[in-house]
Amino acid sequence: MEKYLINPNEKIAKINKEIYGHFSEHLGRCIYGGIFVGKDSEIPNKNGMRKDVVKALKEMGIPVLRWPGGCFADEYHWKDGIGDLKNRKKMINTHWGGVTEDNSFGTHEYFELCEQLGCKTYVNGNVGSGTVQEMSEWVEYITFDGVSPMAELREKNGRKKPWKLDYFGVGNESWGCGGNMAPEHYGNLYKQYNVFVRDYKGQKEHINRIACGPNSDDYHWTKKVLDKVKWRTDGLSLHYYTVPKGNWNDKGSATKFDNNEYNSTICKAYKMEELITNHLAMMDSVIPGAKSKLVVDEWGTWYDVEPGTNPGFLYQQSTMRDAVVAALTLNIFNKHADRVIMANIAQTVNVLQSVILTDGEKMVKTPTYYVFKMFKEHQENTLLGSFITTDSVKSKNDGNKEFPRLIESASIDENGVIYSTVANTSFDKSAKIKCQIADRKVKSIKAEIITGEMHAKNDFNKKEEVNIKEFNDFKALSNGFTCTLPACSVVKFVIE
DSSP: OOEEEEEEEEEEEOOOOOGGEOOOOOOSSSBBBBOOOOOOOOOOOOTEHHHHHHHHHHHHTEEEESSSOGGGGGGGGGGGGGOOOOOOOOOEEEETEEEEOOSOOHHHHHHHHHHHTEEEEEEEEEOOOHHHHHHHHHHHHHHSSSSSSHHHHHHTOOOOSOOOEEEEEEETTTTTTTTOOOHHHHHHHHHHHHTTTTOOOOOOOOOEEEOOOOBBHHHHHHHHHHHHHHHGGEEEEEEEOOOOOOTTTTTSSOOOHHHHHHHHHHHHHHHHHHHHHHHHHHHHHHHHOOOOOOOEEEEEEEOOOOOTTTSOOOOOOOOOOHHHHHHHHHHHHHTTTTTTTEEEEEEEEESSOOOOEEEEEEEEHHHHHHHHHHHGGGGGGGEEEEEEEOOOOEGGGGTTTTEEEEEEEEEEETSSSSSEEEEEEOOOOOOOEEEETTTOOOEEEEEEEEOOOTTTBOOOSSSTSSSSSEEEEEEEEEEEEEEEEOSSEEEEEEEE
């Protein structure tokens, strides 16, 4: 029996709700058809936004939405996406499928969406093909409340009151699709562009600037960028995708995989722990005192596209394997809540590890959706000290590299209620646990579970194959509980 210890006396850090953030790019059917259908669509909508998708995302507890990219951000010119729809400039989306982008979803539509969702805003600016003036004018257009050319243009386009801009990314993947830059060059550009991402006089809150950080384990990029940027950023981004076969030309299927490929997927997803730890150490070597923060604004599984779909649209299914990846990753983020201030899974609808899939009027919630919904009570809670003993699982496809079978985190809300989430990553072995809570007498325990065979999925024929269900296979103790976690499962305990 594994031992699980939770210490309510060890309050570590607030878990920023933005850790549970999402990412929407002009890619495939994420925006168009997935979120936005236009006011004239027969699909029920409010000001062009799908009512079913907005409702589902609100119920899931979406805290922040990153937009417009991704690689698309560094070829996006925001003035093409404002004003009368008939006059908006069309462009070719060169990164994603070579399709025509008609710019019918732009700045006004994005902020309308966020207002409907009730979430914070995270806009990514164009450094790769844009100018300092263009970025400066965009921030002015969004946030300035007064007399200015951009404020007047905003009012002309139907919005007098400025919007609240919570986060602004200065470029995206500048090491790759955002310009193939050297870190020193990007660091200098960041300082230049950042000057013109202004907090205008009268703004109530600061715009959090996010600098373009590393791809996966590129620690050299982290050091060299921070050497230039220093204290001028509110967060450094990190991008890491879980690719089961580790081969971008043969990534593996989202639905057809064997035991070894399952283990390889979990093993590679668990690398997030190593990446966060090592990048934070590198950041501390440049800016001592743990003052620098990390933003994991692209993460998730990346498989080969579903057969018969546009390879540039990155449409993939989601199974229990993805639910386990989401749960273990969110638990890792929780455990680093003192330094990880935001994360954004890629992507919200119809792209990569999405939480929602759509097909015309039809919509389905993926297993990943239910993990986010299950974990949402962690948002804004206080992370507690916790530890679980667990054996390791070896991944044959990764040179027998190991990952833990059980991955957990625990938090406490303002009323003293403890939330514990545990993922059993094994596809075939259950786990017996004895949980003890320090200096606490347990009054009541409730639990929920997401589980299923590792290939289990939700599709348009069986929408609820994987869902949140009540979990009763536990026994309450005076200071904790014992339980048996099924293989390939995610469980949440609510302890009063």
